[in-house]
Amino acid sequence: MRNRTGRATRQMTQGETMARAATKSPSRASSATSATKRSTRSTKTAKATADVPSNEALVGYYKQMLVIRRFEEKAGQLYGMGLIGGFCHLYIGQEAVVVGMQAAIGEGDTVVTSYRDHGHMLACGMEARGVMAELTGRIGGYSKGKGGSMHMFSREKNFFGGHGIVGAQVPIGTGLGFRHKYQKTDRVSLTYLGDGAVNQGQVYESFNMAALWKLPVIFIIENNKYGMGTSVQRAAAGPSLAERGHAYGIPGEEVDGMSVLAVKAAGEKAVKHCRAGKGPFILEMKTYRYRGHSMSDPAKYRTKEELNKMRQEHDPIDNLRRVLMEQGVAEDALKKVDREIKDLITDAADFAQQSPEPDPSELWTDILVDA
């Protein structure tokens, strides 16, 4: 990849390795951890799983979530300083969703999402430097500064964007699933959408097509309760977004999206379903974003009390930190992780400010391949 060779994002890579190792050899313990909740009617429940990952794997998830949290905090700061412009949608609060899902998949599985995408990219293993430099519009960014916050991509990490039109990534994810089946692989397409996108027509065209052709697509609805400023209760009819595939025979589950372990357990079940050739699966992640829809949104449509309650009682990172302490992981070890991440993010922010702006000639490149 241009301009990004051999850079220091070792921490992320280690976290990724740990997560991968964890999915291969989960330690067998008996405590039930899943907080998935049964949705009504025919949708099925992600039953509490008996598998608790090893401490090493848990630390890996902790690390990945914290990378996203610190990255987004830094992005918010740089935005405030005028170094990042345009639209910038932060993922703070939702970290458990992508980290849990990444822990449930393997090499070659693909990811596509909309514009609240920084967390997805970092969880896919894309470098903090390249993502941050794209936010600052520099040549070292993943899209050479031509895409910005909403438009990044990495073939190498199987991340297919980064799309700015609500719901438009859903048919694309369906197509990724088509390709997995076409090429006779057992890979799956993780297709993320928000609670706002579920009211777009093309989502249902995609549900129908994916169910009709039994495509290996997991539609992950990140229900953070607000589509921009509109609460889901005011915008979405029906009792449960997990049931939105009911008419197409797509199984759906509601998942505690604030628990990385619940997400991972539900994700593994959905992945198994897809790999077995049974077609698509819907996971409704009950999650919460702490910040506004984008940087320009003061989020006056909800109360401070609601926000504080979520942060204090359901924060995905604090929750996992507690689990880690209970498992006997030393506080010093976690502090070391915190420091490493701080360094990683500082390095990314420095890089994002030092990387040059794109040359004017870049305006004319990458428009067409052939012409």
Add this chain to the structure above:
Amino acid sequence: MAVMTYADAAKTTLAEEMRRDPLVWCLGEDLGRGGVFGQYKGLPEEFGPQRISDAPISEAAILGAAVGAAMTGTRPVVEMRFADFALCAVDELVNQAAKARYMFGGQTKVPLVVREPMGMWRSSAAQHSQSLESWYTHIPGLVVVCPATPHDNRGLLKTAIRSDDPVVYMEHKNLWALEGEVPDGDPIPFGVARIARAGTDVTIVSWSATVHAATEAAESLASEGIEAEVIDLRTLWPWDKRAVFASVEKTGRLIVAHESVQVGGFGAEVAATVADALFGKLKAPVKRLGSPRVPIAYAPPLEDMLRVTPAKIAEMARTLVQQ
């Protein structure tokens, strides 16, 4: 030399490309029965339901899925049945397919052919007759192809399938049954116009079905001693400025004729470009001839009023030459 219809020429190329490259596949409505105009006849039997995917009526999902499958290295050929229906998928075409390469900094490509049958087809009325090629020429990141002959439909489709860019491929519905000589199956490069008829007095630039009207006009003008040069652009983006400039430098007169609405049509782009580049060499004002800005009517007499006919083109040429 083989004689083929416009529809069969495309089908022959598609089958050939699908045999050559297992990554080429088709997706669209009505493909299972061989296409709404029979332009896929026999292909479902030869290639099976996965490579000739008969899709639900879901244009946005079809095009979006094709974008995803294209970004992962397959080469989808999407059938939209009517250019009018493709408007349901414009978001996926304009916001996703056309932008992906640029906004992702060149990291991906979208090798995609979107077939959008266009144009008036007797009494198909306002929502099944439109020629919307100029819309797509306005969008950076798209290639726009409008073949006029069986030979071109064979060669240009081949280039489109092999292209790594999203190609809006607009076949004219009235040309499906047109027979013509197809000397070879070689790819025809984008951006190279065809001189449909050589002449010295006036240049008529056109594309798609209107090329035939222009040629007919030129024949009748010849009997009056006016030699018109007819240029078939073949592809609107990229378009062959060099061929048009060379012709207008010779004739000093230009008419751009197209079936689509004249206001904001691609003829305006050609006219402005020529007026700008060759101002001193023009013997007469640059003229455009397109449909009035009216929805396409159902009743044949009304529909006919919208057509750019050989008579209208010849009349305009006559006026220009007499100036």
